[in-house]
Amino acid sequence: MVTAAGKxxxxxxxxxxxxxxxxxxxxLQMIGDELGVTKAAVHxxxxxxxxxxxxxxEPVCAExxxxxxxxxxxxxxxxxxERALTGFVDVVxxxxxxxxxxxxxxxxxxxxxxxxxxxxxxxxxxxLLAAADPGPGPGGRIRADIVLSGIACAAAPGRxxxxxxxxxxxxxxxxxxxxxxxxxxxxxxTP
Amino acid sequence: MVTAAGKxxxxxxxxxxxxxxxxxxxxLQMIGDELGVTKAAVHxxxxxxxxxxxxxxEPVCAExxxxxxxxxxxxxxxxxxERALTGFVDVVxxxxxxxxxxxxxxxxxxxxxxxxxxxxxxxxxxxLLAAADPGPGPGGRIRADIVLSGIACAAAPGRxxxxxxxxxxxxxxxxxxxxxxxxxxxxxxTP
Numbered sequence: 001m002v003t004a005a006g007k008x009x010x011x012x013x014x015x016x017x018x019x020x021x022x023x024x025x026x027x028l029q030m031i032g033d034e035l036g037v038t039k040a041a042v043h044x045x046x047x048x049x050x051x052x053x054x055x056x057x058e059p060v061c062a063e064x065x066x067x068x069x070x071x072x073x074x075x076x077x078x079x080x081x082e083r084a085l086t087g088f089v090d091v092v093x094x095x096x097x098x099x100x101x102x103x104x105x106x107x108x109x110x111x112x113x114x115x116x117x118x119x120x121x122x123x124x125x126x127x128l129l130a131a132a133d134p135g136p137g138p139g140g141r142i143r144a145d146i147v148l149s150g151i152a153c154a155a156a157p158g159r160x161x162x163x164x165x166x167x168x169x170x171x172x173x174x175x176x177x178x179x180x181x182x183x184x185x186x187x188x189x190t191p
Numbered sequence: 192m193v194t195a196a197g198k199x200x201x202x203x204x205x206x207x208x209x210x211x212x213x214x215x216x217x218x219l220q221m222i223g224d225e226l227g228v229t230k231a232a233v234h235x236x237x238x239x240x241x242x243x244x245x246x247x248x249e250p251v252c253a254e255x256x257x258x259x260x261x262x263x264x265x266x267x268x269x270x271x272x273e274r275a276l277t278g279f280v281d282v283v284x285x286x287x288x289x290x291x292x293x294x295x296x297x298x299x300x301x302x303x304x305x306x307x308x309x310x311x312x313x314x315x316x317x318x319l320l321a322a323a324d325p326g327p328g329p330g331g332r333i334r335a336d337i338v339l340s341g342i343a344c345a346a347a348p349g350r351x352x353x354x355x356x357x358x359x360x361x362x363x364x365x366x367x368x369x370x371x372x373x374x375x376x377x378x379x380x381t382p
Contacts, residue, residue, distance in 0.1 A: 021215055022213040022214070022215045022216065022296060023213070023216075024212055024213045024215050024216025025213065025214075025215025025216060100300065103294065103340075103344065105213060105296060109291065137357070137361070138351065138353045138357070138361060139361045139364065139365075141351070142345055142351065142353065142358070142361040142362060142365060143361070143364075143365045143368070145341070145344070145345040145350065145351070146337075146338075146341035146342060146344070146345045146362065146365045146366075146369075147337075147341065148341075149294075149340065149341045149344030149345055150336070150337035150338065150339075150340045150341025150342075150344070150369075151337060151341075153294065153336070153337070153340030153341070153344065154333055154336040154337045154340055159336065160329065160332070160333065160336070162329045162333065166328070166329070167333070170328070170329060170330045170333040170334070171333060171337065173330065173334075174330075174333060174334045174337045174369055175337075177334070177368055177369050177371065178337075178341075178365055178368050178369040180368065
């Protein structure tokens with residue numbers, strides 16, 4: 001019987017190895033070695049590293065969807081963009097160890113780009129952020145892309161020695177500046 | 192005899208394969224296959240993919256250094272940050288095919304992080320951008336990191352269908368917003 005905790009051990013090991021060696025540089029054998037089990041034991045749960053990668057990003061995708069739905073339910077483009085930005089930062093800071101894989105690993109990018117759930121939720125997130133300061137042309141979407149990618153890169157482990165709370169304040173502030181959002185007044189912050 | 196053009200063929204093939212399969216997923220054999228030569232022929236010029244990666248980033252590193260030195264020679268923190276930002280964008284747009292490797296490939300990140308030239312020039316670039324809006328705490332450096340990473344991600348090939356000139360305008364504008372730089376008045380733009 002495969003317990004959820006048993007599966008999670010494989011996912012945690014995969015995240016560590018993907019971040020260190022990239023997806024293409026990680027074999028099921030290496031994941032087995034990391035956990036002291038055979039490659040066959042890994043293969044019993046996950047047929048390929050692609051299947052592992054998809055299982056690894058599933059919770060991130062679900063949290064992003066929750067954030068996007070909460071933002072889309074608000075009224076006003078500024079409130080929606082603010083909710084999307086702060087929610088995105090919280091998802092990112094909750095999965096810091098995964099960021100090197102999500103932001104630029106070529107072995108992951110192709111697979112993640114073709115993941116219908118992740119592509120759709122990212123598109124809705126970009127739409128919410130771009131609408132903060134709408135205008136003709138692609139400026140809003142380019143700013144949104146820079147904010148999402150830049151924050152995901154800057155929050156990766158080892159990138160700086162700023163404490164998580166302080167990092168959250170500064171990356172949200174940077175995102176607001178880029179997108180043209182004002183700092184919300186105390187007491188009017190959306191949850 | 193090895194001509195410069197001969198070496199460049201290997202570098203171009205390496206860039207294509209690194210971007211597609213990540214550094215860890217690219218073997219000297221694959222580079223040989225791409226060019227229709229033997230692995231031994233590749234190995235004759237480059238002993239490892241690490242050596243190839245270093246040769247590939249050498250011109251980027253040299254151009255970033257030129258930009259940083261030109262910016263540091265100016266007077267005034269705004270003029271210096273503006274010069275560093277626009278110079279960085281030009282370097283990035285001149286090497287778009289390399290961006291997936293530079294921004295997040297875990298196999299490249301470790302090696303590039305330990306490259307003394309690239310680490311030093313990146314540190315000076317972050318210092319120039321952070322000084323645009325100085326203040327206590329790490330906010331300036333975090334904004335600079337988000338600008339550099341975000342632009343390098345957003346300008347990667349296939350990320351959007353915006354024409355290069357238009358893309359340049361929008362990413363420079365986004366960088367100025369994040370850093371707190373005004374759009375320079377026409378005629379006063381630094382070269």
